Amino acid sequence: MYDKKVFKSLKFDFPVVLVGNLSAGGTGKTPHIEYLIFLLQYVYKVATLSRGYGRRSHGFVIGDTNATALQIGDEPRQFKAKFPETIVSVCEDRVLGVPKLLGEHPEIDVILLDDAFQHRSIKAGLSILVTEYANLFTRDNLIPVGWLREHGSNYHRADIIIVSKCPWNLTPAESEKIIKEIAPYSYQKIYFSTIQYGPLYSFNDFGRKWNLEKDTNVLLVCGIARFDELKNYLSQRAGNVYVRDYRDHYRFDRYDLEAIRETFNNLGDVKKIIVTTEKDAARLEEFRDWFLQNKIEIFVQPIVVQFLLGGAERFNADILQYVEVTKQKTGV
Numbered sequence: 001m002y003d004k005k006v007f008k009s010l011k012f013d014f015p016v017v018l019v020g021n022l023s024a025g026g027t028g029k030t031p032h033i034e035y036l037i038f039l040l041q042y043v044y045k046v047a048t049l050s051r052g053y054g055r056r057s058h059g060f061v062i063g064d065t066n067a068t069a070l071q072i073g074d075e076p077r078q079f080k081a082k083f084p085e086t087i088v089s090v091c092e093d094r095v096l097g098v099p100k101l102l103g104e105h106p107e108i109d110v111i112l113l114d115d116a117f118q119h120r121s122i123k124a125g126l127s128i129l130v131t132e133y134a135n136l137f138t139r140d141n142l143i144p145v146g147w148l149r150e151h152g153s154n155y156h157r158a159d160i161i162i163v164s165k166c167p168w169n170l171t172p173a174e175s176e177k178i179i180k181e182i183a184p185y186s187y188q189k190i191y192f193s194t195i196q197y198g199p200l201y202s203f204n205d206f207g208r209k210w211n212l213e214k215d216t217n218v219l220l221v222c223g224i225a226r227f228d229e230l231k232n233y234l235s236q237r238a239g240n241v242y243v244r245d246y247r248d249h250y251r252f253d254r255y256d257l258e259a260i261r262e263t264f265n266n267l268g269d270v271k272k273i274i275v276t277t278e279k280d281a282a283r284l285e286e287f288r289d290w291f292l293q294n295k296i297e298i299f300v301q302p303i304v305v306q307f308l309l310g311g312a313e314r315f316n317a318d319i320l321q322y323v324e325v326t327k328q329k330t331g332v
Contacts, residue, residue, distance in 0.1 A: 010095055011123040014102070015110040015326040017319070018124035020117025022137045022155065023147045025225030025248050027130045028164040028195060028305070030075050030279065033114055035305040037083050039316055044109035044323060045087070049097050050076045051115065052090030054249040054283075060091040060100045069282045074249060075114065077282040095121045110323050117157070118149055126322045129158035133166040133192075138181050155182070160318065161190045165229060168194050170308050189318065191311040196304050197233055200273075203281055203298040204291060210273065210299050212237040217272040219243075219264050221298070223250030223280050230301065234275060242267065252283055257290060264296070274298045 017036065021027040033048065040046045052061070052073035063072040063080050072080070072090050080088040087105050091097030094116055102108060113124055131137045137152040155161065163178055170192055179190050202208035212218070217239045220231060223246035235241045244263055246256075264274055274296070276284065281300045284291075291298060307315055 010121060011125070012098055013330040014098075014125075015323045016098070016113060016122070016124045016126070017110065017322070018113040018116050018122075018127045019130065020113075020115050020119075020128070021130045022117065022150060022152060023132070023135070023140065024143060024149055026135075026147070027132045028193075029115060029130050030078070031195065031303050031305045032128070032130055032162060032164065032193070033112055034079065034082060036112055036319065037079065037086055039319060040110060040323065041083060041086060043320070045105075045107050046083075046110055046112065047087035047089060047101055047105065047108045048076065048079050048112045048114055049094060049101060049116075050088075050090050050113075051092055052076055053115075054251060055090065057090075058092075060097055061089065062101070062104065063088045063090070068286055070286065074279050074282040077285070078278050081282065082278075093121075094119050098122070109327065125326055126160070126319070127158050128160045128162060129155055130162045130164050131155075133163050133170075133178075136163070136178070136181065156185060158188060160315075161188060163190065163192045164195075164305075166192050166194045166308055168306075168308070170194070172309060175309055189314075191315050192308045193305050193311070194308055195229070196306050197230075198302040198304060200275065200299040200301055203276070203284065203300050204288070213271075214239055215271050217242070217267055217270055219260070219267065219272065219274045220245075221260055221274060221276045221280060222246070223252075223283070224248055224277055227277075230277065234301075239271075250283070252287065254287075254290075257287055261294065261296060275301055278302055 019029055019033050021029055037046055055073045056070050061072055063076055065084050069077040076088045076090055079086060089101050140146040140148045142148045175192055184190055200210040218234050218241045220241055220243045225248045227245060231241055244260060276298055278300055
């Protein structure tokens, strides 16, 4: 209906950056939003607007630093925990959410729309599409055969395409092959990024760090779309890696905690730790007291985005120029 102009998309005279994907998950969208927050936060007042998948609240909600994943969703909770000065909001209907957000916080300079590529009711001023290096949308199929939410030809709606989770040693020749395969339109730019893993930190005590060693076994607890890359990373730095995996955005309960503890105890009398993702840590937060009382320490694996092939400076300039030019045109 949107393609046939039966339904119309609403465009705001305000800097709105959309980050999304064609896939059902696993492209690395969340760390790219965090990259944008970090890039923009020292110059502009930044806000994020997400659907808040998996939350138990309804309607428009602005999360404070005490908001839980149950109230605003795991990814928004992660944004607020890492960037407390950022205004983090959720609303099922972005058309309603944007004016509500600006009404309550008129000081906002730019809004980042999280996972809204299929939310056609809004036309963002700048649309960023993230696709995974190991599973490009050009090689994928529609659900249920593949991972695509919509046909790959709809990549034309993006202004910027980011090929994520690339190997750190991606060559210019290989990037050119990918660009040729994607066949961007003249108005589109393509960038390549990779994931960097930071030092593990304690879920129980944020100031406590942990360096993996080959004599340490790992129990990986994760409820994300794809965990193979993280498992491979841990396997290269630790001993054996065992996995308790759950569906994406899984809501943990006490039975899961007991199962995790039992699995961990069954690893035997060896040097061992439990590792989880930042997204899962946001959902496990409501059980923090249980972990403390039972003296079970979990370590969280943070990730950050790094652009390859000299793309960071150009990408940053594209984002900053869009925001500044839009603000000047609209007098915001």
